[in-house]
Amino acid sequence: MSIRKEERQKEEKRLRHVLMEMNKTMAGLERDLSVQGEELRTWRGEFWEDVTVNLSDDKEALETVASITQQARVMSELERRQERDRRRYQTLARMIKSPYFGRVDFMEEGETEEEQIYIGIASFVEETSQTHLVYDWRAPISSMFYDGMPGEVEYETPMGTVKGHMGLKRQYLIKNGKLVSVFDTGTVIGDDILKEVLGHRSDTQMKNIVATIQKEQNRIIRDDRTKVVLVQGAAGSGKTSVALQRIAYLLYKHRSWLSHSQVLLFSPNPIFMSYVSNVLPELGEENIKQTTFQEYVEHRLGKAVHIEDAFDQLEYVLTRESGSSLSARLHGIGFKSSADFFRLMQDYKHWLEQEGMIFRDLRLNDQVMIASEQIKERFYAYEPNVKLANRIQMVRKWLLDELDQLAEQHIWEDWVGEEVEFLEKEDYYQAYKPSLRGKPDVDEHAKAELVLRKKVVRRKFQPVINQVKQLKFVDVNGIYQQLFDEPLVTRLSTKVNIPDAWGEICAYTRQFLQKRIVPYEDVTPLLYLQEMIQGVRRYMDIRYVLIDEAQDYSPFQLKVMQAMFPMAKMTILGDWNQAIMPHQTRQAELEQITSLFQEGEIQQYEMTRSYRSTSQIVEFTRELLTDAKPITPFHREGPLPVVRKLATQAELVQRLQEDLATIQAEGYESLAVIGKSQQECQMVYEQLKDHVPVTLLTKNDRNLASGVVILPVYLAKGIEFDAVVIYNFSRENYGDDTERKRLYTACTRAMHRLFLYALGEPSPLLSQVDQRKYVWM
Numbered sequence: 124m125s126i127r128k129e130e131r132q133k134e135e136k137r138l139r140h141v142l143m144e145m146n147k148t149m150a151g152l153e154r155d156l157s158v159q160g161e162e163l164r165t166w167r168g169e170f171w172e173d174v175t176v177n178l179s180d181d182k183e184a185l186e187t188v189a190s191i192t193q194q195a196r197v198m199s200e201l202e203r204r205q206e207r208d209r210r211r212y213q214t215l216a217r218m219i220k221s222p223y224f225g226r227v228d229f230m231e232e233g234e235t236e237e238e239q240i241y242i243g244i245a246s247f248v249e250e251t252s253q254t255h256l257v258y259d260w261r262a263p264i265s266s267m268f269y270d271g272m273p274g275e276v277e278y279e280t281p282m283g284t285v286k287g288h289m290g291l292k293r294q295y296l297i298k299n300g301k302l303v304s305v306f307d308t309g310t311v312i313g314d315d316i317l318k319e320v321l322g323h324r325s326d327t328q329m330k331n332i333v334a335t336i337q338k339e340q341n342r343i344i345r346d347d348r349t350k351v352v353l354v355q356g357a358a359g360s361g362k363t364s365v366a367l368q369r370i371a372y373l374l375y376k377h378r379s380w381l382s383h384s385q386v387l388l389f390s391p392n393p394i395f396m397s398y399v400s401n402v403l404p405e406l407g408e409e410n411i412k413q414t415t416f417q418e419y420v421e422h423r424l425g426k427a428v429h430i431e432d433a434f435d436q437l438e439y440v441l442t443r444e445s446g447s448s449l450s451a452r453l454h455g456i457g458f459k460s461s462a463d464f465f466r467l468m469q470d471y472k473h474w475l476e477q478e479g480m481i482f483r484d485l486r487l488n489d490q491v492m493i494a495s496e497q498i499k500e501r502f503y504a505y506e507p508n509v510k511l512a513n514r515i516q517m518v519r520k521w522l523l524d525e526l527d528q529l530a531e532q533h534i535w536e537d538w539v540g541e542e543v544e545f546l547e548k549e550d551y552y553q554a555y556k557p558s559l560r561g562k563p564d565v566d567e568h569a570k571a572e573l574v575l576r577k578k579v580v581r582r583k584f585q586p587v588i589n590q591v592k593q594l595k596f597v598d599v600n601g602i603y604q605q606l607f608d609e610p611l612v613t614r615l616s617t618k619v620n621i622p623d624a625w626g627e628i629c630a631y632t633r634q635f636l637q638k639r640i641v642p643y644e645d646v647t648p649l650l651y652l653q654e655m656i657q658g659v660r661r662y663m664d665i666r667y668v669l670i671d672e673a674q675d676y677s678p679f680q681l682k683v684m685q686a687m688f689p690m691a692k693m694t695i696l697g698d699w700n701q702a703i704m705p706h707q708t709r710q711a712e713l714e715q716i717t718s719l720f721q722e723g724e725i726q727q728y729e730m731t732r733s734y735r736s737t738s739q740i741v742e743f744t745r746e747l748l749t750d751a752k753p754i755t756p757f758h759r760e761g762p763l764p765v766v767r768k769l770a771t772q773a774e775l776v777q778r779l780q781e782d783l784a785t786i787q788a789e790g791y792e793s794l795a796v797i798g799k800s801q802q803e804c805q806m807v808y809e810q811l812k813d814h815v816p817v818t819l820l821t822k823n824d825r826n827l828a829s830g831v832v833i834l835p836v837y838l839a840k841g842i843e844f845d846a847v848v849i850y851n852f853s854r855e856n857y858g859d860d861t862e863r864k865r866l867y868t869a870c871t872r873a874m875h876r877l878f879l880y881a882l883g884e885p886s887p888l889l890s891q892v893d894q895r896k897y898v899w900m
């Protein structure tokens with residue numbers, strides 16, 4: 124509901140006042156920053172002048188250290204102040220374009236005066252009167268704006284619940300310091316502004332949503348009670364947005380102890396990482412760590428093997444002719460990500476505790492120093508009930524002692540004497556240093572020679588010592604490969620149902636591993652085995668872990684992640700209708716995930732409203748699914764999706780060019796041609812590149828290009844475009860049920876326009892969509 128003229132004038136007057144105050148504060152900060160800069164320069168320049176360095180005795184040295192510490196403390200305090208003011212200035216520079224977006228008038232129970240609470244991306248206090256002109260959207264009082272309606276309301280604070288009466292709720296659209304529109308609203312967050320926001324064109328960078336967070340989203344953003352928050356949300360329901368605003372909220376709520384480096388976001392790929400990287404800085408927060416599971420795994424498994432990534436695995440599955448090798452691989456992918464395989468790995472571990480460990484010889488210049496058999500004997504000589512990882516530590520210590528003794532035995536060998544002659548001057552100086560200080564010593568040459576010989580031997584042994592320290596004497600890859608010696612499973616006391624295709628699974632896995640390639644489905648089990656043997660690497664300082672696009676991870680992967688971050692609360696967000704990885708097509712993953720956590724540890728949420736796409740696109744895409752939960756579109760209208768059937772490739776490419784030109788003429792800028800595989804995208808790119816400015820995106824790209832892009836479905840995850848063209852929605856490409864989720868994921872990337880092209884007969888999946896939900900052209 125628009126407001127009366129006098130009210131609007133009052134609002135405009137207030138806005139001018141706030142802007143004036145902000146400008147004043149910014150000018151003050153500018154002055155302070157320049158003075159601080161000057162002061163720091165002077166301090167740095169005079170740092171050593173003000174410190175008297177005197178190391179003549181212990182007392183003087185202590186005084187010197189105290190004086191340096193004092194100077195350094197003053198300087199770091201100055202730097203901290205400067206950093207705080209700089210960030211404050213940057214936040215105000217952002218706010219001055221749009222100082223606030225909401226207001227609630229609130230009278231607390233027992234009070235007689237109503238307070239006007241204006242809400243913006245950060246708080247702003249008028250300097251002279253110390254009144255709050257704007258409240259931070261994350262402050263407890265601001266939650267009323269997202270959750271309450273005029274009438275009786277309450278909100279939670281650390282001190283307890285505050286109750287009262289909300290007299291008014293108002294939304295503002297302020298652009299470049301000008302009041303564009305203002306609405307009073309009786310609903311939770313009025314639709315008018317949301318509609319305006321959602322009608323925008325997409326961008327290569329995601330935007331924050333703090334002005335229009337919906338009630339169901341706000342609950343998730345602010346839920347900090349349980350250890351695990353699990354969100355199942357429809358495509359475009361705001362999962363990524365919720366994840367990012369939640370991070371901003373947590374950083375604010377726990378600002379006294381939580382730093383941005385203690386929050387970790389797992390993202391599906393580097394393009395997505397860059398796509399979302401602007402949201403936190405836009406909200407005045409520093410960016411948190413983002414990583415992909417692949418990055419983590421590569422870091423842990425090292426460079427000795429080639430680790431296949433999820434995209435290569437998918438590309439293999441999508442482009443391989445159907446046949447026995449594809450079928451074996453698909454069986455393998457399914458089994459290796461299942462809870463059954465997880466149990467099999469544990470059974471294997473129990474077996475390894477009794478027998479079967481594989482070690483490497485420790486060699487020095489091709490000469491075996493300690494043979495693998497000797498290591499194995501030692502390993503199994505320890506108590507069998509000592510954990511694998513602990514026994515490995517004991518072996519490690521034993522090996523280091525053994526190497527020490529072996530080194531001792533070499534000291535007086537001739538080769539050592541020869542190499543002593545080639546040592547550096549510095550080594551000689553260090554060896555003779557003790558005798559230079561004290562009285563002359565008749566043994567000084569003998570002592571120095573011993574030092575020098577030890578040095579030579581130590582250097583020789585160092586690579587072997589390093590190998591032992593890094594536990595390289597355990598052949599983890601060999602041990603993993605051994606599990607695929609086909610008959611071995613019969614020797615494990617396992618209750619797991621071994622699949623019929625086990626023989627084929629073993630054969631293809633061995634083939635890959637012998638070539639030192641770890642297929643993607645084996646990466647997590649191998650990592651798990653390594654951790655069981657070497658001990659789990661735990662990141663104790665990480666306090667919050669957020670996993671976006673969680674449907675891409677197997678329960679096995681989530682279990683490994685859970686063990687990695689024992690101190691962290693987890694937020695897992697996914698849409699299991701977009702589960703496009705090969706391991707997911709056969710399992711009800713969501714239930715498997717909840718079963719990973721204990722009862723009471725997990726809070727589940729569902730988001731069913733889709734904000735990204737027009738009603739027409741949502742209604743079309745939801746009919747592509749068979750078992751979808753209700754998905755409600757936000758009522759934003761647009762044209763119906765267009766389906767085109769084309770007879771030849773040339774005709775298709777011609778049509779594509781024309782459509783792209785038309786869509787661009789309508790004012791849409793970000794257009795995506797989405798193919799099924801990279802191979803297919805490459806082919807379309809070759810045909811289009813001489814006619815249309817277009818960018819082909821691959822898994823190695825780090826940024827989302829603007830304009831027309833061609834990319835496979837799996838790279839389009841989590842991202843959105845003004846218009847999407849599904850390249851070749853034919854029976855061949857999307858012929859059966861396994862392709863349903865891939866098609867759904869691709870189509871739901873579209874905000875305003877959706878086109879589906881079929882070369883020949885269209886996909887049979889179209890037959891289940893009501894014909895009134897699209898047009899044939």
Ligand SMILES: Nc1ncnc2c1ncn2[C@@H]1O[C@H](COP(=O)(O)OP(=O)(O)OP(=O)(O)O)[C@@H](O)[C@H]1O
Nearest residue numbers: 332335336337358359360361362363364734735841
């Ligand atoms: N409350 C909101 N106010 C304004 N825009 C919103 C809101 N919630 C979501 N959006 C917009 O909807 C679009 C989809 O949001 P987002 O990408 O977070 O959804 P998602 O659930 O992660 O989608 P998907 O799983 O399909 O990738 C984005 O443009 C986002 O800005």
